[in-house]
Amino acid sequence: MTLFRRLGFILLALLLGGMMVFWNEIPRWRTGGSTPVAAPSVTWGKDLLECPATTAAITIFGDSHVSGERSGPNPRPFGSVLEQQLSGKAKMTLHGVGGDTALMGERRWLSGTASGDLVILGFGSNDAAPRGWLRRKRAVAIADFKHSLQRQIDHWRGRGAKVALLAAPSGGSAAIMARIAPYREATLELGKANQVAVLDPGDAFATCKADPPLLGYDALHMTAAGHACLGTWLAKQICPGSD
Numbered sequence: 566m567t568l569f570r571r572l573g574f575i576l577l578a579l580l581l582g583g584m585m586v587f588w589n590e591i592p593r594w595r596t597g598g599s600t601p602v603a604a605p606s607v608t609w610g611k612d613l614l615e616c617p618a619t620t621a622a623i624t625i626f627g628d629s630h631v632s633g634e635r636s637g638p639n640p641r642p643f644g645s646v647l648e649q650q651l652s653g654k655a656k657m658t659l660h661g662v663g664g665d666t667a668l669m670g671e672r673r674w675l676s677g678t679a680s681g682d683l684v685i686l687g688f689g690s691n692d693a694a695p696r697g698w699l700r701r702k703r704a705v706a707i708a709d710f711k712h713s714l715q716r717q718i719d720h721w722r723g724r725g726a727k728v729a730l731l732a733a734p735s736g737g738s739a740a741i742m743a744r745i746a747p748y749r750e751a752t753l754e755l756g757k758a759n760q761v762a763v764l765d766p767g768d769a770f771a772t773c774k775a776d777p778p779l780l781g782y783d784a785l786h787m788t789a790a791g792h793a794c795l796g797t798w799l800a801k802q803i804c805p806g807s808d
Contacts, residue, residue: 589740590697598778598788599737601770604746607732607753608802610762614729616804617655617683623647623803624658624681624726626674626717628691630734630766631661635786643787646796651804655683666692666705667713675720683803684721685764686714689733689748695741695785704744711751718759729803730756734766734795737784762802769798 593600617623625631625644633642648657658681660674667688692705714730721728732749736742749765756763770779770791779791787795 589743590738592737592741592780592782592784594737594782594784595775595778598782599780599784600775600778601735601737601767601780602739602742603771604735604742604749604767606765606768607749607763608765608768609753609756610760611764611802613760613762614683614803615727617651619654621655621682622658622680623655623683623685624660624679625685625687625731626670626679627661627685627687627731628665628670629661629663629786630690631659631687632663633661633792634663635781635783636792637789641789641792643792643796643799646793647799647803650797650800654804661687664691667710667717668705671713671717675717680724681721681726683729684726685729685731686717686721687731687733688714689752690745690785693733693745693748695736695744697740697744707747707751710748711755714752714755715759718755718761727761728759729762729764732763732765732767734787734791735770737780741784764799764802766795766798769795772798 631642631644633640642659644657644659660679670688692710694702694704718728730752732752733745736745753763773794777790778788779794781788
């Protein structure tokens, strides 16, 4: 094989590899948004949850998934849907800030006065830096992510709260899902190690119709339909038989 032919094969391989990398970044777009990529479930320990008493307070800490950002006009976050589905059995408080990693959430909330009988921690999406090379953001080390969540689990348990973990929701492209997956697995590991329930939004998505789409065009944020789907599913996990 001549030198020129070898160079040609090398260039072709590089081109094909680059095309594959780019192809994996393309969201599964459809009219109105995008479709989540299916992933192995990390739901675990649902039997550790208890249907809340009428006077119970449920607090959810997390990122833009919790706040409902980019879900459309008049956002109704999944936590609000959850409260409605529980039919007045618990009062919901949502603490979500777009872009927050687990450590940022830890610094933001653990020094305040927030509390709850059930605390749900929903981090991981931003820790994963899901846009990869498309954004100037570095992923948080898995060890640092786990250490932060562990401190939060310990903190809320120390204040008498029951704790549950909400895994990072499935993304709408293969590349995004590959980046988020290790943080979902880390969340599962922490749940098992601490004997706290882990709830996977991907399992919720699998039970809902994909029309309208559950994710927006950015392949990361849930649409109104996605929030409605997740909130309804969570109610059934926390309090089976809820309407």
